[in-house]
Amino acid sequence: MEFIDSQLQVYAEKSTSHESDLLKKIERETHLQVLKPRMLSGHLQGRFLSMISKMIKPKNILEIGTYTGYATLCLAEGLEKNGTLITVDVNEELEKRVRGYFAESKLSGIEYIIGNAIRIIPTLNYEFDLVFIDADKENYANYFDLVIDKVAPGGFVLADNVLWSGKVLDGKPDKDTRSIIEFNKKIQEDARVENVLLPVRDGITLMRKL
Numbered sequence: 001m002e003f004i005d006s007q008l009q010v011y012a013e014k015s016t017s018h019e020s021d022l023l024k025k026i027e028r029e030t031h032l033q034v035l036k037p038r039m040l041s042g043h044l045q046g047r048f049l050s051m052i053s054k055m056i057k058p059k060n061i062l063e064i065g066t067y068t069g070y071a072t073l074c075l076a077e078g079l080e081k082n083g084t085l086i087t088v089d090v091n092e093e094l095e096k097r098v099r100g101y102f103a104e105s106k107l108s109g110i111e112y113i114i115g116n117a118i119r120i121i122p123t124l125n126y127e128f129d130l131v132f133i134d135a136d137k138e139n140y141a142n143y144f145d146l147v148i149d150k151v152a153p154g155g156f157v158l159a160d161n162v163l164w165s166g167k168v169l170d171g172k173p174d175k176d177t178r179s180i181i182e183f184n185k186k187i188q189e190d191a192r193v194e195n196v197l198l199p200v201r202d203g204i205t206l207m208r209k210l
């Protein structure tokens with residue numbers, strides 16, 4: 001489902017700052033060589049993530065769901081000097097490719113962990129200023145609960161795909177859709193954060209820890 005007219009989408013992209021040559025290469029190679037390329041954030045959302053990160057200037061960032069590293073590099077653009085960006089993904093098949101992209105970026109401070117985020121997050125001894133939840137939908141609520149006590153007061157959490165191609169309005173939602181609907185309801189009722197659901201691409205919820 002397209003959320004805005006496709007011509008308006010093109011216009012929005014044309015009116016948005018360009019991405020780097022490396023990001024263009026990651027997008028191109030992901031589409032040509034990797035399964036499910038739609039999972040990649042892409043130009044417009046990538047510039048949004050970069051802008052948010054530059055506004056926050058985080059010392060520590062956590063990304064849950066690296067995939068081919070596109071959003072990782074966008075988020076890293078705002079990282080404070082000597083800051084750390086931890087990105088976690090369970091898919092070891094993409095490791096070599098992703099490590100190659102990170103090396104090519106010459107950005108320091110990225111720590112890439114291969115493993116199940118449910119098991120990895122409790123082992124992370126950091127206070128995060130920015131968290132990006134973008135892995136398996138059935139665990140969105142679990143990721144939020146695992147991470148929220150590790151978020152600094154006034155820190156931010158972003159969750160991607162919260163409109164799930166419009167399926168959140170389905171009368172008979174499938175399993176992943178139900179998880180997203182439950183997550184959206186949970187966040188709306190959670191007194192620990194204030195939140196705004198932005199209809200950018202597939203929907204991004206921006207939360208601020210109170």
Ligand SMILES: C[S@@+](CC[C@H](N)C(=O)[O-])C[C@H]1O[C@@H](n2cnc3c(N)ncnc32)[C@H](O)[C@@H]1O
Nearest residue numbers: 039040041065067071089090091116117135136
């Ligand atoms: C939507 S993609 C991430 C896209 C990336 N953040 C971007 O914007 O370019 C979701 C990723 O989550 C990963 N994933 C799924 N379940 C996971 C889990 N339990 N722990 C860690 N990663 C997981 C998948 O392997 C996949 O690469």
